Amino acid sequence: MTTRRQILKSALAPMIVHSVVLGQRAGAVAPSDRIVFGGIGIGSRGGYDLSKLLNFPQVRFVAVCDVRNERREQVKSIVDQKYGNHDCQMYDDQYALLARQDIDAVLIATGDRWHTPLAIIAAQHGKDVYCEKPCSMSMEETWALADAFRRYNRIYQAGCQRRNGANFELCKELLKSGALGKLETLYANIGPSVNWPPLPSRDWLGAEELPPKQVLDWERWLGPAPWRPYNSAYVRGDWRNFYDFHGGGILEWGSHTVDLCQWAAGFDDTQPVEYEPVGTNIGPYKVLCKYANGVKLVMRDDGWDGSLKTGSCSFRIEGDKGWVETGDATRIESSENIKPLLRPTEPASLAIVNHIEDLLRCIKTRQLPRASAAAAANTHIVCHAAFIAYQRGKKLTWDPENREFTNDDVANRMRSRALREPWRV
Amino acid sequence: MQQTTQPVPAAQAAKPEPPAPPPEFQEGNIAHMDAAALIRILTDASSPEFQKAKACQRVGELGAKEAVPALASLLSNEHLSTYARYGLEPIADPSVDDTLRAGLTKLKGNLLIGVINSIGKRRDAEARPALAKMVYGADADVASAAVSALGNIGGVSSMKLLQAALTKTGGMTRMAVADAALVCAERLLAGGNRDQALALYASLSAADMPKPARLAAMSGIIREETSISRPR
Numbered sequence: 295m296t297t298r299r300q301i302l303k304s305a306l307a308p309m310i311v312h313s314v315v316l317g318q319r320a321g322a323v324a325p326s327d328r329i330v331f332g333g334i335g336i337g338s339r340g341g342y343d344l345s346k347l348l349n350f351p352q353v354r355f356v357a358v359c360d361v362r363n364e365r366r367e368q369v370k371s372i373v374d375q376k377y378g379n380h381d382c383q384m385y386d387d388q389y390a391l392l393a394r395q396d397i398d399a400v401l402i403a404t405g406d407r408w409h410t411p412l413a414i415i416a417a418q419h420g421k422d423v424y425c426e427k428p429c430s431m432s433m434e435e436t437w438a439l440a441d442a443f444r445r446y447n448r449i450y451q452a453g454c455q456r457r458n459g460a461n462f463e464l465c466k467e468l469l470k471s472g473a474l475g476k477l478e479t480l481y482a483n484i485g486p487s488v489n490w491p492p493l494p495s496r497d498w499l500g501a502e503e504l505p506p507k508q509v510l511d512w513e514r515w516l517g518p519a520p521w522r523p524y525n526s527a528y529v530r531g532d533w534r535n536f537y538d539f540h541g542g543g544i545l546e547w548g549s550h551t552v553d554l555c556q557w558a559a560g561f562d563d564t565q566p567v568e569y570e571p572v573g574t575n576i577g578p579y580k581v582l583c584k585y586a587n588g589v590k591l592v593m594r595d596d597g598w599d600g601s602l603k604t605g606s607c608s609f610r611i612e613g614d615k616g617w618v619e620t621g622d623a624t625r626i627e628s629s630e631n632i633k634p635l636l637r638p639t640e641p642a643s644l645a646i647v648n649h650i651e652d653l654l655r656c657i658k659t660r661q662l663p664r665a666s667a668a669a670a671a672n673t674h675i676v677c678h679a680a681f682i683a684y685q686r687g688k689k690l691t692w693d694p695e696n697r698e699f700t701n702d703d704v705a706n707r708m709r710s711r712a713l714r715e716p717w718r719v
Numbered sequence: 720m721q722q723t724t725q726p727v728p729a730a731q732a733a734k735p736e737p738p739a740p741p742p743e744f745q746e747g748n749i750a751h752m753d754a755a756a757l758i759r760i761l762t763d764a765s766s767p768e769f770q771k772a773k774a775c776q777r778v779g780e781l782g783a784k785e786a787v788p789a790l791a792s793l794l795s796n797e798h799l800s801t802y803a804r805y806g807l808e809p810i811a812d813p814s815v816d817d818t819l820r821a822g823l824t825k826l827k828g829n830l831l832i833g834v835i836n837s838i839g840k841r842r843d844a845e846a847r848p849a850l851a852k853m854v855y856g857a858d859a860d861v862a863s864a865a866v867s868a869l870g871n872i873g874g875v876s877s878m879k880l881l882q883a884a885l886t887k888t889g890g891m892t893r894m895a896v897a898d899a900a901l902v903c904a905e906r907l908l909a910g911g912n913r914d915q916a917l918a919l920y921a922s923l924s925a926a927d928m929p930k931p932a933r934l935a936a937m938s939g940i941i942r943e944e945t946s947i948s949r950p951r
Contacts, residue, residue: 389891418898420931434840445901446935496750496776497740498769520772520801525738532737707780707809710840714801715833716860718840718867 323352329657332357332391333401334412336369338531339426340403343453344369346646347401347424348376350654357397359385361514362529386511388412392419399423399449399657407519407539410435411717413450413667414442422449422657424650427549428541428677429670431518434710436674437697438719443667451653451663452670454553456607458652459645461626464637465611465618466558473635475615479590480559482551483608483621487577487595490543492684494535499525518717541681544581547607548593548677553665554609555591556676562669565676565694566591569683581680586694593680602627605642682708749773754783761789772802779806784814791818800830804837816843823849832864839868847872851880854896855887862888863895870899873906878915882922897923897932904939917943 329352336344336358347353355376358369366384373382385391392400392415399422402412410430413423423443429452430436443450456462468474484490501523504512512524519538533539534546556562566583573579573595583591600608600621608621616629624642649665656663675694682705683690691700699705713719749760749770760766760774771793778786787810793803807815820843822834835853838846846868853865866884869877881900888896900919907916920943922928923936 418894418931420934441905445905445939446931447938495740496746496773498744499738500741500744520805521798522772527737535737703782704780707782710808712801712805712808712833712837715829715836716864718836718864 327352327658328354329654330396330398331355331401332359332394332397332399333369333403334359334388334391335365335402335404335408336360337365337403339453340401341369341372343401343403343424343426343646343650344372346650348373349647350650352654356381357383357385357391357394359388359391361386361511363509386514388415392416392421397421399653402426403453404517405515405533405539406541406545407431407533408517410439410719411518411713413439414719417442417446417448417450420446420448422653424451424453424653426453427553427670428545428674429549429667430674430678431541432709432711433675433678433697435719436671436678440667440671442719447660449653449656449660449663450667450670451649451656452549452553452665452667452673453649454550454665454670454673455645455649456550456554456642457557457645457664458648459642460639460648461620461624461642462554462558462609462645464639465609465620465626468616468618468632468635469558469611469613470560473616473632474611474613474618477559477589477611477613479592479612480555481596481610481612481619482548482555482591482593483596483600483610484543484551484579484593485547485595485606486598487543487573487575487579489598490546491535491575491577492542492544492571492573492579492595492681493575494537494540494542496537498522499527499532502526516714518713520712520714541677542684543595544593544681544684545674545677548680549670549673550607551609552591552593552676552680553670553673554607555611556673557664557669558609558611559589561585561589562672565672565679565692567692567694568689569680569692570689571680571684571687579684581683583676583680591676599623678709743767744769746773749777752777754778754781754786757781758783758786758789761786761793768798771799775799775802775806779809782810784810784812786810787812787814787818791821794818794822794834795826795830797830800833804833808837808840816841816845819843820846820849823853828858828861831861835861835864835868839864839871842872844872844874844876847874847876847880854880854884854892859890859892862892866892866896866899867902868899870902870906873903873910875907875912875915877903878907878919882919885922885928894929894932897929901932901935901939904936908943913943 355373358366360366370382370384374380400416402425406428409425413425416423502525504524566585568584570582578595581593598606602619604619605621605623610619616632618628620626622642626636652663679692686705690702690705693700757774757778760770790803790806793799819834819838850865850868854862856862881903884896900923904916904919920936920939923932
């Protein structure tokens with residue numbers, strides 16, 4: 295039986311606050327310790343990642359690539375201001391950026407359709423990668439991503455930063471220590487269906503006049519996604535919730551919260567074998583999943599903060615002796631017997647800093663970061679399987695070993711999507 | 720234990736609604752049509768582009784082999800070729816491979832590359848001779864697609880073609896050849912052709928190979944030679 299002392303020893307390690315977080319600059323960084331970054335598709339989310347990345351003294355950000363002239367210039371301005379020079383180079387062709395021998399790693403924060411193809415091209419060019427989530431548009435892309443990073447021995451960190459969040463780690467440790475007892479059910483909260491329906495639209499928006507190519511290259515913006523007429527709303531961010539660009543609420547938020555469940559339970563090398571959709575496209579909805587060992591995974595549309603108001607991207611672990619739930623509010627809710635084991639943790643908002651530091655450390659040591667391509671692949675296969683089950687409107691059974699659904703041929707045909715020429719994975 | 724209260728991030732504001740799709744760009748009933756109805760859309764010359772695009776996707780998901788001729792007719796359409804391949808790729812029928820191979824002699828540029836990519840995805844070994852002819856063609860992008868497909872198809876025949884191409888190509892094509900050779904080596908290993916796989920890795924380990932592929936090949940050799948699961 296696990297004692298309280300043992301749990302405290304394993305789970306309550308001293309909190310370390312990074313000098314980067316405190317705004318302290320380390321001493322001069324030797325050129326050999328410097329990690330040179332480029333960025334592709336840096337918009338609002340990517341800009342947030344970039345702002346954290348630039349605070350690390352060992353990072354030198356030297357180049358940006360974007361299909362939008364405005365975005366290229368915005369990022370260059372931010373970077374040049376940070377370094378007090380005019381050195382950040384702008385590109386509209388990802389191959390030109392990736393061909394630079396001085397660049398070690400790239401930050402990819404494009405729309406989802408580009409994530410896998412760009413990450414694979416980066417690996418082929420010998421680059422390490424930080425890529426925003428969701429990492430893939432299909433199961434086929436997911437497997438190709440994991441294969442490429444294994445093949446080239448490149449470091450890949452998916453933008454699943456909560457794996458490096460202290461409150462999430464504490465919940466994982468409470469399960470691992472035995473305090474929660476035998477694991478029974480994992481809950482992954484999915485963003486509210488009012489904003490993120492599980493079934494994205496297959497419609498098109500009305501055609502608008504194309505802007506000049508030097509302002510926006512629509513062909514490159516579409517990239518691997520099938521052709522459709524230009525509409526400025528897509529470019530403003532409303533590409534989400536369209537099937538050709540997006541995996542709906544399940545991929546959008548499951549890539550965070552299903553990821554937490556997989557990681558916390560130690561299931562990074564497997565996937566559930568059953569997926570049962572419940573609900574409608576206007577919510578609330580669930581996907582009830584079960585692993586081969588009987589553990590249940592429930593993806594649920596439980597509101598943005600979760601019913602316990604633990605913040606966005608919350609997840610919950612239930613064992614036969616207790617439960618815990620936490621999210622971006624940092625606070626951990628739990629069963630009464632677990633409360634004595636809880637402690638204050640650093641804010642969940644620092645997860646991104648820890649996550650980038652994890653990447654930078656692994657770039658140097660060549661160890662796997664917490665959200666490696668292999669781990670992210672398992673998470674994304676779970677999300678894609680749930681997404682396909684929801685589209686099919688029926689309970690699907692999945693064979694992780696043979697990578698196929700065992701009770702639906704249509705579902706198997708949905709494991710892959712053709713990429714627009716000339717792109718491939 | 721009293722927990723430190725952290726500020727709760729503000730709940731995300733409701734996203735503003737995107738513009739509504741116009742009626743002519745709404746999938747509507749197409750989502751629920753059977754294969755026969757979808758094929759009627761595809762073969763009706765008056766069907767709008769949008770309807771054909773959606774019909775391609777849905778008929779592919781249904782796996783209707785009787786739709787192959789209709790899908791094939793759209794491979795030369797610049798707006799719809801991806802949709803046609805979306806429809807063709809998952810249909811498990813040899814007529815799809817025949818159709819894609821026929822496209823190799825009819826299409827050019829990106830449309831040709833798309834068909835090559837689909838052939839690679841389906842691992843159609845019968846396409847190997849036609850793909851081999853494209854490796855040294857004038858269009859470097861087509862050549863890169865062809866070698867990538869050869870790597871995916873795998874086998875000893877592909878291995879020999881790629882091994883030769885490693886020494887006869889340059890620039891981006893050579894980088895694509897090297898990547899394809901790495902994939903091919905993995906296919907050979909999976910198929911039990913260990914000696915050929917190691918020979919391919921050895922070719923890729925030469926000093927003049929693209930550095931990422933060279934390092935990957937060396938890793939492949941080390942991984943294979945040190946594998947504890949390999950019978951000795």
